[in-house]
Amino acid sequence: MRGTQTINENNHLVIGGVDTTELAKKYGTPLYVYDVADIRKRSLAFKEAFRPYPVAFKVAYASKAFSSVAMVQLAEELGLALDVVSGGELYTALVAGYDPKNIHFHGNNKSEDELLLAIDKKIGAIIVDNFIELQMVKTLAEARNQTVCIMLRMTPGVEAHTHEYIMTGQEDSKFGFDLMNGEVKEAIKYALNAPSLKLTGVHSHIGSQIFEAEGFTHAVKRIVEHMAAWKDELGFEPEILNIGGGFGISYTKKDQPISISAFIGSIVETIMAECSANQLEVPEIWIEPGRSIVGEAGTTLYSVGTHKSIPNIRKYISVDGGMSDNLRPALYQAEYEALLANRASDASEEQVAIAGKCCESGDILIQDIALPTAQAGDILAVFCTGAYGYSMANNYNRLPRPAVVFVEEGQEQLVIKRETYEDLLQYDLAFQTTVK
Numbered sequence: 001m002r003g004t005q006t007i008n009e010n011n012h013l014v015i016g017g018v019d020t021t022e023l024a025k026k027y028g029t030p031l032y033v034y035d036v037a038d039i040r041k042r043s044l045a046f047k048e049a050f051r052p053y054p055v056a057f058k059v060a061y062a063s064k065a066f067s068s069v070a071m072v073q074l075a076e077e078l079g080l081a082l083d084v085v086s087g088g089e090l091y092t093a094l095v096a097g098y099d100p101k102n103i104h105f106h107g108n109n110k111s112e113d114e115l116l117l118a119i120d121k122k123i124g125a126i127i128v129d130n131f132i133e134l135q136m137v138k139t140l141a142e143a144r145n146q147t148v149c150i151m152l153r154m155t156p157g158v159e160a161h162t163h164e165y166i167m168t169g170q171e172d173s174k175f176g177f178d179l180m181n182g183e184v185k186e187a188i189k190y191a192l193n194a195p196s197l198k199l200t201g202v203h204s205h206i207g208s209q210i211f212e213a214e215g216f217t218h219a220v221k222r223i224v225e226h227m228a229a230w231k232d233e234l235g236f237e238p239e240i241l242n243i244g245g246g247f248g249i250s251y252t253k254k255d256q257p258i259s260i261s262a263f264i265g266s267i268v269e270t271i272m273a274e275c276s277a278n279q280l281e282v283p284e285i286w287i288e289p290g291r292s293i294v295g296e297a298g299t300t301l302y303s304v305g306t307h308k309s310i311p312n313i314r315k316y317i318s319v320d321g322g323m324s325d326n327l328r329p330a331l332y333q334a335e336y337e338a339l340l341a342n343r344a345s346d347a348s349e350e351q352v353a354i355a356g357k358c359c360e361s362g363d364i365l366i367q368d369i370a371l372p373t374a375q376a377g378d379i380l381a382v383f384c385t386g387a388y389g390y391s392m393a394n395n396y397n398r399l400p401r402p403a404v405v406f407v408e409e410g411q412e413q414l415v416i417k418r419e420t421y422e423d424l425l426q427y428d429l430a431f432q433t434t435v436k
């Protein structure tokens with residue numbers, strides 16, 4: 001059991017003090033349920049992990065993991081800064097009333113419109129990814145007679161040990177200025193010569209779902225070495241060193257990430273030691289966790305429908321969602337754990353595969369899981385779907401996106417409504433034939 005999950009006297013899974021079978025009845029399935037207390041606990045854990053050290057720090061929630069008005073408002077209540085990666089995420093944050101000063105904007109191909117929105121709203125920092133963007137931000141800032149705070153995204157040439165699709169720190173990456181070949185130094189020179197740009201720091205994000213601190217500390221060592229050279233050669237010392245997100249979580253028992261405090265402890269101690277060895281001031285340290293804030297807090301409830309047994313091969317149990325609400329198994333062969341929420345402590349009786357309802361053989365949510373014999377109408381709870389679940393949900397096969405409910409201390413609140421068939425058609429226009 002994760003977070004506040006328990007099993008009640010009716011043998012039902014309870015999250016945040018709320019019976020999940022009642023949630024399924026009231027809001028329908030599939031349904032994403034977020035355990036708000038777990039989000040609070042993890043956000044606090046990141047901040048507490050910095051406290052033993054004499055360093056300034058900022059914990060930003062990477063809203064790509066799960067962006068919604070309510071989630072952004074919760075992040076603000078928790079004192080988290082906010083990382084956005086598109087005009088849409090920025091707009092969500094602004095509509096949520098989030099303080100623009102604490103927003104920073106990522107992305108390898110920001111459009112002029114997106115940059116203008118960020119500049120007009122005077123957000124905290126634009127994390128500039130490449131020379132074309134650097135020039136664009138300079139031109140836009142000059143045209144508005146504004147000074148814009150920027151940071152530079154670097155690829156430090158470090159390979160994080162994770163799925164290749166979610167590695168970002170290696171040399172062969174679409175993101176950022178290359179640290180090792182001198183591109184970062186060129187970008188710093190450019191920014192220092194542009195009065196409309198205030199270069200506050202540098203940024204590196206080596207990848208996602210990482211279990212060990214080693215990749216981070218390796219990157220930090222390389223970056224601080226370069227910081228010493230920038231100080232000597234350019235007189236530039238970053239005020240901020242942002243080392244990104246990527247802290248892994250436990251989707252299944254096989255995933256054993258080190259603790260939040262162990263991650264932060266290793267990173268901060270390495271930054272302090274390397275800065276001291278290079279006679280540098282320790283910069284303000286920023287991190288950007290997404291998955292590790294919301295991932296384990298999310299559970300998806302599905303209704304069981306049909307099943308198919310293939311003797312000596314496999315039994316498929318089909319549910320009423322799939323790759324439309326959780327793309328991760330199809331995209332990264334991601335693995336999940338689950339139980340029947342209406343028979344939560346019943347013993348397992350068979351090995352089955354959990355299939356989604358999309359018209360794809362690859363739409364398998366779980367390849368192999370032991371469950372009690374599931375019947376149509378049972379509620380399947382798939383755990384750890386809080387990050388990159390709703391945010392990567394789609395309308396494949398014209399399936400409406402599910403609703404999202406927050407639960408805490410016995411209370412529930414609907415924070416995203418379920419899409420309707422009418423919603424699916426809201427942008428459709430009728431065909432006008434040209435045949436007379």
Ligand SMILES: Cc1ncc(COP(=O)(O)O)c(C=O)c1O
Pocket residue numbers: 062065083106168205207208209244245246247288289290291292387
């Ligand atoms: C720049 C940046 N920061 C933060 C994150 C958040 O990563 P995670 O959800 O793994 O913590 C990502 C996504 O990988 C990212 O690209």
Ligand SMILES: N[C@@H](CCCC[NH3+])C(=O)O
Pocket residue numbers: 064166208209328387388
């Ligand atoms: N969406 C991915 C991770 C990418 C993170 C964003 N850079 C996942 O579900 O694991």
